[in-house]
Amino acid sequence: MTAVDDLDVGYRRVTLRAAGRSVPIRARSVLVGVLLAAVLVVLAVLALGLGSYPLSPGAVLRVLGGGGEGIDRTVVLSWRLPRTLAAVLLGGYLAVAGALFQTVTRNPLASPDILGMSNGAFTGMLLVTVAGATAWPVVATGAVVGGLAAAALIWLLARRGGVQGFRLIVVGIGVAALLASLNTWMLLEVELDTAMFASAWGAGSLNGVTATPLTGALLCGLPVLAVLALLGPRLRQLDLGDDVASATGSRPAVVRTLALLLAVVLVCVATAVIGPVAFIALAAPQIARRLARTPTLSLTLSGLVGGVLLLGSDLIPQHVLPVTLPVGVVTVSVGGLYLVTTLIQEIRRRV
Amino acid sequence: MTTAVADRAPVRPHLRSGWGLLALLVLLLVAVALSLMVGSNPLGPSTVIEALRGHGSAEAGYVVHELRIPRTLTGLVVGVALGAAGALIQAFTRNPLADPGILGVNAGAAFAIAVGVAFFGLHSATAFVALAVTGALVVTVAVYLIGSAGRGAADPIRLVLAGVALGALCSGMTTGMTLSDPDAFDQMRSWHAGSLLGRGFELLVPMLPVVGAALLVAFLLAPGLNALALGEDVARAQGANIRLIRGGAVAAVTVLAAIATALAGPISFVGLMVPHVARWVFGVDQRAILTGSVLLAPVIVLCSDVLGRVLIAPAEIPVGIVTALVGAPVLIALVRRRRASAL
Numbered sequence: 001m002t003a004v005d006d007l008d009v010g011y012r013r014v015t016l017r018a019a020g021r022s023v024p025i026r027a028r029s030v031l032v033g034v035l036l037a038a039v040l041v042v043l044a045v046l047a048l049g050l051g052s053y054p055l056s057p058g059a060v061l062r063v064l065g066g067g068g069e070g071i072d073r074t075v076v077l078s079w080r081l082p083r084t085l086a087a088v089l090l091g092g093y094l095a096v097a098g099a100l101f102q103t104v105t106r107n108p109l110a111s112p113d114i115l116g117m118s119n120g121a122f123t124g125m126l127l128v129t130v131a132g133a134t135a136w137p138v139v140a141t142g143a144v145v146g147g148l149a150a151a152a153l154i155w156l157l158a159r160r161g162g163v164q165g166f167r168l169i170v171v172g173i174g175v176a177a178l179l180a181s182l183n184t185w186m187l188l189e190v191e192l193d194t195a196m197f198a199s200a201w202g203a204g205s206l207n208g209v210t211a212t213p214l215t216g217a218l219l220c221g222l223p224v225l226a227v228l229a230l231l232g233p234r235l236r237q238l239d240l241g242d243d244v245a246s247a248t249g250s251r252p253a254v255v256r257t258l259a260l261l262l263a264v265v266l267v268c269v270a271t272a273v274i275g276p277v278a279f280i281a282l283a284a285p286q287i288a289r290r291l292a293r294t295p296t297l298s299l300t301l302s303g304l305v306g307g308v309l310l311l312g313s314d315l316i317p318q319h320v321l322p323v324t325l326p327v328g329v330v331t332v333s334v335g336g337l338y339l340v341t342t343l344i345q346e347i348r349r350r351v
Numbered sequence: 352m353t354t355a356v357a358d359r360a361p362v363r364p365h366l367r368s369g370w371g372l373l374a375l376l377v378l379l380l381v382a383v384a385l386s387l388m389v390g391s392n393p394l395g396p397s398t399v400i401e402a403l404r405g406h407g408s409a410e411a412g413y414v415v416h417e418l419r420i421p422r423t424l425t426g427l428v429v430g431v432a433l434g435a436a437g438a439l440i441q442a443f444t445r446n447p448l449a450d451p452g453i454l455g456v457n458a459g460a461a462f463a464i465a466v467g468v469a470f471f472g473l474h475s476a477t478a479f480v481a482l483a484v485t486g487a488l489v490v491t492v493a494v495y496l497i498g499s500a501g502r503g504a505a506d507p508i509r510l511v512l513a514g515v516a517l518g519a520l521c522s523g524m525t526t527g528m529t530l531s532d533p534d535a536f537d538q539m540r541s542w543h544a545g546s547l548l549g550r551g552f553e554l555l556v557p558m559l560p561v562v563g564a565a566l567l568v569a570f571l572l573a574p575g576l577n578a579l580a581l582g583e584d585v586a587r588a589q590g591a592n593i594r595l596i597r598g599g600a601v602a603a604v605t606v607l608a609a610i611a612t613a614l615a616g617p618i619s620f621v622g623l624m625v626p627h628v629a630r631w632v633f634g635v636d637q638r639a640i641l642t643g644s645v646l647l648a649p650v651i652v653l654c655s656d657v658l659g660r661v662l663i664a665p666a667e668i669p670v671g672i673v674t675a676l677v678g679a680p681v682l683i684a685l686v687r688r689r690r691a692s693a694l
Binding site: 157167170171173174175177178180181182184185187188192195196199200203278279323325326328329330331332333334335336337339340344 | 497512513515516517518519520521522523524526527529530531533536537540541543544619620668669671672675676678679680682683686687
């Protein structure tokens with residue numbers, strides 16, 4: 001049941017009541033959320049229908065509803081569905097992780113890309129590849145171990161009387177640069193073919209995502225999201241400052257550590273399946289915040305924007321460009337373009 | 352008017368500064384000597400001196416004149432340019448973590464080279480340098496236009512954001528191009544490592560007057576940057592032309608960083624770290640920081656290059672990788688000390 005609250009808090013809100021608990025929600029956030037979900041569905045139907053064996057939206061929906069011809073079912077369910085679901089799900093994971101990083105560090109530039117995890121994942125992957133492995137599970141394990149090791153290193157170096165936002169980011173930049181140069185060096189030392197394969201992976205790609213890794217990603221990520229749903233209110237309290245948060249019964253240090261840990265898990269899961277895709281974690285939370293005009297970052301909206309971004313970006317190299325490129329190349333370019341346009345907009349507004 | 356400010360700026364004829372200057376000069380000489388001596392074919396000091404005077408064996412003469420002197424001079428020019436660029440950009444953005452690469456210089460150069468290789472089949476070192484300078488200049492001018500559009504002078508924070516954004520856009524497109532063209536990929540992966548190897552005089556000599564001019568501009572701006580360090584309002588009250596200082600600084604940084612990148616590829620951390628060390632040694636006067644950076648940066652570049660030659664001999668580690676391997680731990684140590692990184 002929903003009802004508009006009588007209390008004036010400065011914005012229109014809707015109160016959700018279920019099982020004796022009531023949660024007030026901004027009306028605009030709900031609207032934006034619904035719209036984003038609608039865009040996500042439209043993009044997904046497009047992604048499932050486009051390709052060398054094109055299917056109309058109607059045909060796609062018939063298949064999803066359980067009907068359709070045999071070949072249509074194979075194309076949609078076996079070929080295209082894993083990739084589409086992976087884009088939605090893992091784009092969401094990355095965006096939620098980004099929102100967590102940015103909330104905890106209170107810095108809109110904090111993201112797994114900038115904090116060295118992506119480079120660490122690439123280092124791990126390269127080490128494994130240099131050692132001769134090409135099988136997916138081995139490469140993915142290397143990437144996850146590398147990303148975790150980088151995260152642990154940054155954490156250790158940045159802590160000293162609590163992890164501070166600024167120090168965390170600078171240490172992250174340092175470690176990221178260190179790993180990036182190691183990666184450059186390893187790419188120089190291996191054969192051209194291996195280097196190109198590794199680079200394509202290192203850019204982040206949805207090519208060849210199958211049902212097995214996707215299931216793994218679901219099993220690892222969904223419990224994290226469930227914990228986050230419980231942690232959400234505590235996280236919002238952090239925005240009020242540590243003193244207020246402590247006074248209202250939160251333990252800021254614990255909440256912060258837990259949030260970062262969960263973010264790291266989400267990034268690792270995403271990286272294991274699609275490699276280090278750049279910019280989604282950085283841009284999605286900020287885009288969500290602008291769309292909903294909320295002062296703080298919303299995990300749910302960030303996740304939806306992340307799904308839209310990754311799925312939309314993946315359509316470009318698959319169906320627009322003449323060459324098949326990794327989706328990460330597109331997300332970096334789109335992300336850069338997004339930053340440039342927001343800057344120009346902001347300048348126009350101030351003039 | 353800016354000189355009037357300089358007269359009032361605290362000049363510290365510190366004993367420490369004099370010794371520091373001398374120490375840096377000695378270090379620079381040692382670095383140059385090491386760079387001439389060390390390598391896959393190690394030469395003793397006397398052999399090098401004989402070769403320099405035109406005597407000695409033909410082999411040693413070849414190694415010194417054809418290989419090590421151009422390489423050492425390249426390192427010197429690249430180091431001087433990076434040091435000056437780093438000192439300038441940190442002074443005018445008042446950001447202790449600013450690096451010339453942050454203005455999109457490296458990404459612009461890489462993008463132009465990738466376009467040259469992928470679409471026009473260019474491969475010569477001269478073409479690379481020309482492309483890198485063009486790309487770096489175009490992107491940095493774009494960054495500056497975006498960063499300074501709207502109100503008055505360029506806002507440092509917006510400038511940095513514009514640099515990050517355009518840099519990302521360029522590197523995304525670069526990756527896209529190189530991943531669909533093995534030839535371009537191969538060229539870019541060696542360029543990305545940053546190296547002083549194989550740069551002849553024909554590339555170096557035309558750069559010298561440009562670097563000299565940019566250095567001159569840098570030293571002329573230093574007093575104005577001192578005024579700016581006190582804050583925009585104070586600087587304006589003292590009669591400093593903020594727009595001129597910032598514009599000049601960006602121009603000098605762009606030219607210096609573009610040339611360094613064109614000659615050696617992206618070399619990280621030198622422009623970032625060196626001004627901090629110069630500040631510890633010489634104090635906060637921008638003229639002193641600039642002088643210290645210009646002397647210290649080539650020491651770091653040459654020593655990193657020498658280190659790269661011996662670490663995994665007979666193979667070499669490119670200098671850009673060594674500077675990152677050495678520079679990143681220094682950056683981390685710096686931010687852990689906390690006080691030191693304050694400007």
